[in-house]
Every structure is written in structure tokens, then in C-alpha cells.
Amino acid sequence: MTAVAQVQALLFDVFGTVVDWRGSIIAELTRFGAKKEIAADWAAFTDDWRGLYQPAMEEVRSGRRPWTILDALHRESLDKLIAKHAIAGLTEAEKGHINRAWHRLEPWPDVVEGLTRLKSRYIIGTLSNGNVGLLTRLAKHAGLPWDVILGAETARAYKPLPQAYLASASLLNLEPAQVMLVAAHNGDLAAASAVGLRAGFVARPQEYGPHQSKDLKAERTWDVVCASFGELADAMGC
Numbered sequence: 001m002t003a004v005a006q007v008q009a010l011l012f013d014v015f016g017t018v019v020d021w022r023g024s025i026i027a028e029l030t031r032f033g034a035k036k037e038i039a040a041d042w043a044a045f046t047d048d049w050r051g052l053y054q055p056a057m058e059e060v061r062s063g064r065r066p067w068t069i070l071d072a073l074h075r076e077s078l079d080k081l082i083a084k085h086a087i088a089g090l091t092e093a094e095k096g097h098i099n100r101a102w103h104r105l106e107p108w109p110d111v112v113e114g115l116t117r118l119k120s121r122y123i124i125g126t127l128s129n130g131n132v133g134l135l136t137r138l139a140k141h142a143g144l145p146w147d148v149i150l151g152a153e154t155a156r157a158y159k160p161l162p163q164a165y166l167a168s169a170s171l172l173n174l175e176p177a178q179v180m181l182v183a184a185h186n187g188d189l190a191a192a193s194a195v196g197l198r199a200g201f202v203a204r205p206q207e208y209g210p211h212q213s214k215d216l217k218a219e220r221t222w223d224v225v226c227a228s229f230g231e232l233a234d235a236m237g238c
Contacts, residue, residue: 004180004223004236007198009172010118011127011150013159013183014135016207019105019142022046023206028101036094040085043209048084052077057129057158067156069131075099102130103137108204112143114229117238123147127168127181127192129158148172160191169197182232186219193222200224202232 015021029042056073059065078099082090090098118124125148126135135149148171152158155167169179176196183189184204193199199222205212218225224235 004198006178007122007180007236008174008178009123009125009169010180010182010200010236011125011168013181013185013188014126014128014130014138014151015105016204017182017184017202018111018144019107019138020207021102021105022050022209024105025049025101028104029098032098036089038087038089040087045081045085047209048081049074049077052080061158061161069133069153070129071099071102071131071134074102100137103134104141105138107142107144108229110228110230112145114233115145117233118229118236119145119147121238122236123172125150125172127151127159127165129164159188162191162195165192165195165197180223185215189222190220198223200232200235201226202229203227 012018025046026043029045032038033040033042053073056077057070060068075095078095082095115124125146128135128151130138130151131153132149135151138144139146139149150168150171152164154171155164157163157167159165165181166176169176172179177198180198180200181189181192182200182202183192184202184207186201189199189201201218201222201224203215203217203226205216207215224232226232226235
């Protein structure tokens, strides 16, 4: 039996792999800014917001602060960026609406069809740093047919800590080798592979926009390497 033949569940990184966070946030902030007559560089704002993502989680990973869900970390980062970009006059309700833009991200064009095919044979779900409420609303918005939503909040550990991967397998009553992480990020796959999960790489060369310089291709011989979820479904026999 091949390594891939043992797989019973495919769990997916979400931000960047499943959904186009950058394009979606820029588009929503641009619409919001036009409606409110706020002139800002929304692409730079979006990139800055994502730039605060890892540092905010590292405060939790390191134990310097107690467990805090991603929605709360995003909101703290948003408040910093509103000040940095000198955006004035927003109500608390408007700030909350902007923060929930992460609940309304659009999937890449190949995603829903590919997931639907994979669901016919495998358990499919998330293995994301997003919190359950965020990921649930995102799935409703984007039409993502998950069987289960797992990740940092259910594991109480942000990727790439080993517990984020191991707890997700355990919650499905599966051994790590029976679970494949699918991600567009070589570092995520390396961390999952190090604790025994199988690894599927799907390239997303536009995740960070036209000047993306990392994760343009697989950096190791992962179990599956492909360019779309359709190709992934083909590789997994669906």
C-alpha cells in the first residue's frame, strides 16, 4: 500500500490555499472606502494586516499571552492599522464589519468543484489557524462543503506547533499517516510532515499578489504536487 493509499482524510490550510484572502480583502476595503469616501492605499493596508498575522500568533504560541482566537488577533491588528494609515471617523460597528471581512473571503476558482469531488471519497475539512466561528461563516459564504472544521482553536495551538496537526488527526480517530494536509505553503507542509502527516502541495502563485516571491513551487518531493484542486482530485482517485 502506498503512503497516499492510507489516507482517509484531507485537511486543508485555508488562507491562501482555499481562499484568495488578499484579493478578497482589497476588493471589500475598496468598496467600503468608496462608500465612506475614505481615500487609502487598500492594497498596502491589506498587506500590512497580513503582515501582523504571524507576530500576533507568535505571542500566543510562545506563551507570552493566553489562548486568543484569530478574530480577536485580527481586530487588535486592525486597530493598529487604522491608526497607522490615519483613517478617522469609523464607528465600532464599522470596525467590526471590516474585521469580519475575513469571514467573507472568496475561494479560488477551482476550489468548490475540487472539494466536492474529494468529498465523495474522503473526509474533508480544515486545518487552519482561523477560529471555528470564522471558518464556519467563511464556509457558508464561499460554499465550501467541509465535513468538519478543525485547526488551531480545536487544538488550542497555532500552526506550525506539532499539536495543531496531531490534535486534528486525533479528533478524527485517525493516525497522522492517515491524514493529508493540503497547503500552498511549504513551511506548513514541512511541519505537518515532521509529525507524520502526508503532504499535498497546491501552488497558489498569486496569493500575495503580482510580486509574490515564496511558495511559487514545491520545495520538496511532497506526496502530491499539483496546480489546482482538480488536479488534486485526479491524483487522489476522485
